Amino acid sequence: MITHKTKGIVLRTVKYGETSLIISIYTEIFGLQSYLVNGVRKSTSKGAGRANILQPAALLELVVYQNPLKNLQRIREFRYAEVYHHIFFDVFRNAVALFMVELLMKIIKQPEPNPDLFYFIEDSFLVLDKSEESVVANFPLFFCLHLAGFFGLRMQDNYSEQSQYLDLAEGVYVSERPEHSQYISPPLSFHSSQLLKVMHPQELVQIHLNQETRRSLMQAFLNFYALHVAEFGQMKTVSVLQTVFSE
Numbered sequence: 689m690i691t692h693k694t695k696g697i698v699l700r701t702v703k704y705g706e707t708s709l710i711i712s713i714y715t716e717i718f719g720l721q722s723y724l725v726n727g728v729r730k731s732t733s734k735g736a737g738r739a740n741i742l743q744p745a746a747l748l749e750l751v752v753y754q755n756p757l758k759n760l761q762r763i764r765e766f767r768y769a770e771v772y773h774h775i776f777f778d779v780f781r782n783a784v785a786l787f788m789v790e791l792l793m794k795i796i797k798q799p800e801p802n803p804d805l806f807y808f809i810e811d812s813f814l815v816l817d818k819s820e821e822s823v824v825a826n827f828p829l830f831f832c833l834h835l836a837g838f839f840g841l842r843m844q845d846n847y848s849e850q851s852q853y854l855d856l857a858e859g860v861y862v863s864e865r866p867e868h869s870q871y872i873s874p875p876l877s878f879h880s881s882q883l884l885k886v887m888h889p890q891e892l893v894q895i896h897l898n899q900e901t902r903r904s905l906m907q908a909f910l911n912f913y914a915l916h917v918a919e920f921g922q923m924k925t926v927s928v929l930q931t932v933f934s935e
Contacts, residue, residue, distance in 0.1 A: 700789070746768065747769045
């Protein structure tokens with residue numbers, strides 16, 4: 689059987705049997721795929737070490753078997769593509785990374801490849817790992833806004849003194865308060881415009897937001913997703929994220 693080399697980002701692991709895992713991985717060349725990995729949960733030091741590599745947010749180099757007729761694929765080889773310095777050990781960066789992973793699982797529905805999306809996600813995790821704390825605190829908001837654009841959901845940054853209400857249903861700033869409840873008012877709408885202008889996460893250091901503002905913006909951005917993504921539901925990692933950054 690032909691094998692393929694690809695990079696991948698681990699999104700979810702589920703125990704299977706006594707020693708195996710089923711892993712959801714967003715890959716560079718195949719998009720979202722599910723893989724069965726046998727024997728990685730064996731009670732040996734070698735087995736345990738291999739399982740630890742497959743934790744959510746890990747960036748991997750993979751050699752995989754790909755059968756388009758099957759929903760569950762197999763991995764021949766895997767190893768770290770990049771070794772994080774902080775994400776798996778720092779409570780703040782880990783909380784952000786797990787939030788990002790959950791958001792990806794909710795919005796990526798189909799297996800079709802999208803290399804540009806893969807590179808954006810990969811770069812986001814790498815930048816998160818290396819960024820200073822002032823960037824990390826605003827990183828979930830940046831990721832929410834810019835991820836949406838890959839799915840045709842980008843908000844328009846047309847904020848002005850005349851158009852200060854961000855209509856979440858339409859994704860644009862409007863001059864009058866919408867009749868429905870899904871909108872952002874000043875001053876939060878101004879902060880949203882600031883975040884929309886950020887092209888690289890390091891620019892987030894220039895945006896000064898307090899915890900209450902971040903919390904309100906996060907809820908608004910997730911409402912935006914819920915309006916436009918079927919069966920989006922609730923984000924379990926949000927409460928953890930907010931607790932970590934309020935301490």
